[in-house]
Amino acid sequence: MAQRRAPGIPPQQHQQVPFVPQQQPQAPMRPMPPTPGLPFLSFDIGNSGYGGSAPLQQPGYSSSSSASTGFGAAFEDEPPLLEELGINPSQILQKTKSVLIPFRRNLNLHEDADLSGPFLFCILFGLCQLLAGKLHFGVILGWGSLASGFLYTVANLLSGTRGTLDLYRSFSLVGYSLLPMILFSALSLLVPRQGAPIYVMAGLIVLWCTWSCTSLLVVLSPHSEEQKRLIAYACLIIYMAFALLIIF
Amino acid sequence: MAWQQQQPPRPMQPYGYNNFVPQPGMPGMPPQPPPGSGDSAFYNSDLIRTGLGAYGEKLFGSSKDYVQSNISRFLAGQDIHYYFQLNEQYVKNKLKIILFPFLHKGHWTRIAEQVAGGITYKPPRYDINAPDLYIPLMALATYVVLRCYALGFTGKFSPAVMQSSFSHGIGAWLVEVILVKGMLFAVGSGEVPWLDTLAYSGYSLVGMSVSIAATISSKYLFYFALLWTGICMGVFLVKTLKRVFLAEVRSYERDSSKHHYLLLFVAIAQVPIFLWFTRL
Numbered sequence: 256m257a258q259r260r261a262p263g264i265p266p267q268q269h270q271q272v273p274f275v276p277q278q279q280p281q282a283p284m285r286p287m288p289p290t291p292g293l294p295f296l297s298f299d300i301g302n303s304g305y306g307g308s309a310p311l312q313q314p315g316y317s318s319s320s321s322a323s324t325g326f327g328a329a330f331e332d333e334p335p336l337l338e339e340l341g342i343n344p345s346q347i348l349q350k351t352k353s354v355l356i357p358f359r360r361n362l363n364l365h366e367d368a369d370l371s372g373p374f375l376f377c378i379l380f381g382l383c384q385l386l387a388g389k390l391h392f393g394v395i396l397g398w399g400s401l402a403s404g405f406l407y408t409v410a411n412l413l414s415g416t417r418g419t420l421d422l423y424r425s426f427s428l429v430g431y432s433l434l435p436m437i438l439f440s441a442l443s444l445l446v447p448r449q450g451a452p453i454y455v456m457a458g459l460i461v462l463w464c465t466w467s468c469t470s471l472l473v474v475l476s477p478h479s480e481e482q483k484r485l486i487a488y489a490c491l492i493i494y495m496a497f498a499l500l501i502i503f
Numbered sequence: 504m505a506w507q508q509q510q511p512p513r514p515m516q517p518y519g520y521n522n523f524v525p526q527p528g529m530p531g532m533p534p535q536p537p538p539g540s541g542d543s544a545f546y547n548s549d550l551i552r553t554g555l556g557a558y559g560e561k562l563f564g565s566s567k568d569y570v571q572s573n574i575s576r577f578l579a580g581q582d583i584h585y586y587f588q589l590n591e592q593y594v595k596n597k598l599k600i601i602l603f604p605f606l607h608k609g610h611w612t613r614i615a616e617q618v619a620g621g622i623t624y625k626p627p628r629y630d631i632n633a634p635d636l637y638i639p640l641m642a643l644a645t646y647v648v649l650r651c652y653a654l655g656f657t658g659k660f661s662p663a664v665m666q667s668s669f670s671h672g673i674g675a676w677l678v679e680v681i682l683v684k685g686m687l688f689a690v691g692s693g694e695v696p697w698l699d700t701l702a703y704s705g706y707s708l709v710g711m712s713v714s715i716a717a718t719i720s721s722k723y724l725f726y727f728a729l730l731w732t733g734i735c736m737g738v739f740l741v742k743t744l745k746r747v748f749l750a751e752v753r754s755y756e757r758d759s760s761k762h763h764y765l766l767l768f769v770a771i772a773q774v775p776i777f778l779w780f781t782r783l
Contacts, residue, residue, distance in 0.1 A: 391662065394662040398662075398665075405644070409637075409640065412583065412584065412587040412636075412637075413587050413589070413637065415584050415587065415588060416584070481590055481591070482589070482590065482591065484591050485589065485591060485594065485637065488641060489641065489644070492641070492644045492645060492648055495648050495652075496647075496648050496651070496665070499648070499651050499652065499655060499660065499665075500662070502655065503655035503660040
């Protein structure tokens with residue numbers, strides 16, 4: 256092995272340079288050729304590798320191969336993920352539009368309650384609050400649950416024997432009607448914190464949310480038409496509480 | 504689900520509304536339990552059933568029966584749906600009575616009618632003097648939210664304030680309940696239903712909400728509203744409790760001066776209680 260010298264250093268033959276055996280990087284270890292008596296796992300990728308160890312692992316190999324082909328078949332038969340989870344994006348979009356656009360809407364969409372839209376809105380609300388510097392994710396979730404429980408209690412007690420609201424649907428309604436709050440939260444970033452504009456906006460948005468929630472409730476349980484204002488007051492309280500988070 | 508009357512009817516007890524069957528189901532939700540399955544209050548079984556589904560049966564099967572038996576024993580013969588049979592007109596007029604009791608031209612006694620089990624009172628829908636639980640509940644919620652707003656305007660709001668406001672609201676309601684119940688025990692009539700007492704004491708929260716709303720505007724308005732609503736609540740409670748005493752107490756004790764002193768105490772105690780709970 257030749258000693259390597261750094262370039263530019265004049266060779267000094269009389270200097271005792273410590274002998275450092277240098278190993279050249281060698282070629283990768285070649286697999287030993289399989290001897291007949293010794294089964295050896297080769298590192299080839301592919302089924303031939305399994306073949307090399309077949310005598311030892313025959314039962315496992317066959318079961319794994321059959322399992323792999325079995326999995327392949329089942330994987331293709333599975334329904335798409337969103338459908339399996341029950342999330343229907345087009346319906347969520349339609350429900351969102353029905354809340355956003357106060358006129359000419361088909362309120363019967365909300366017969367089929369779902370929680371994925373409200374959950375999305377809670378996260379969006381939390382994000383908008385985060386932009387204002389307030390970490391309110393847990394607060395929104397907690398207040399939302401309490402509010403829907405409150406609405407559930409009040410609506411059922413008022414309707415007496417004919418109450419058809421259940422907790423799931425209550426949460427769904429409160430959540431969907433939270434959409435104008437998200438707008439308010441986003442807009443409040445652009446408006447000074449003290450002063451008339453934010454309170455005026457708060458009033459309008461709270462009324463919008465209340466109106467949307469009440470009309471949804473009345474459509475879904477038509478006999479409560481005569482107690483509409485009583486339920487509306489309960490919704491008003493709920494959304495005033497959410498507006499608190501945004502204003503202060 | 505049938506509402507079970509688990510005790511024999513007492514003179515004040517049956518409001519004439521048996522067998523409430525709250526129907527929670529909607530298409531696609533879990534099927535309703537078979538009738539006569541022995542469930543009662545909706546807020547006991549429905550909440551658990553729809554909330555937890557199949558797991559609820561497993562987890563809460565035994566404890567549900569225990570809780571149900573205790574709650575139904577407590578509320579047996581007290582029909583909470585009676586207190587929610589309202590319409591908007593009743594609520595409007597009742598609020599007028601609470602805030603301006605001296606303007607009420609009619610009488611203050613509840614309309615009673617005789618049915619098989621004893622005397623029942625007409626529900627709030629037909630009788631302006633009947634107690635209800637909707638107004639106290641809404642007044643509590645209003646109190647909580649308005650207190651948070653008032654604190655927000657002075658810069659002290661944070662989400663934890665909501666919990667403390669709720670505690671204040673419940674505390675106010677509790678103090679009033681203790682006061683009214685204490686009066687009733689002192690007079691010797693312990694048979695007034697608990698929910699009635701809850702209702703009468705809950706009306707004070709309306710006055711407190713108005714006072715807190717006045718706090719937001721100005722200090723002077725706050726003191727004026729405080730005095731006004733405190734005195735009005737005193738008058739309201741005196742007139743109502745007087746009728747309750749008359750209905751409950753035996754005839755030889757009517758119109759005794761002890762009653763009058765107790766009623767005076769109730770009226771005078773209102774303003775300090777209001778001051779205690781409307782301070783921020």
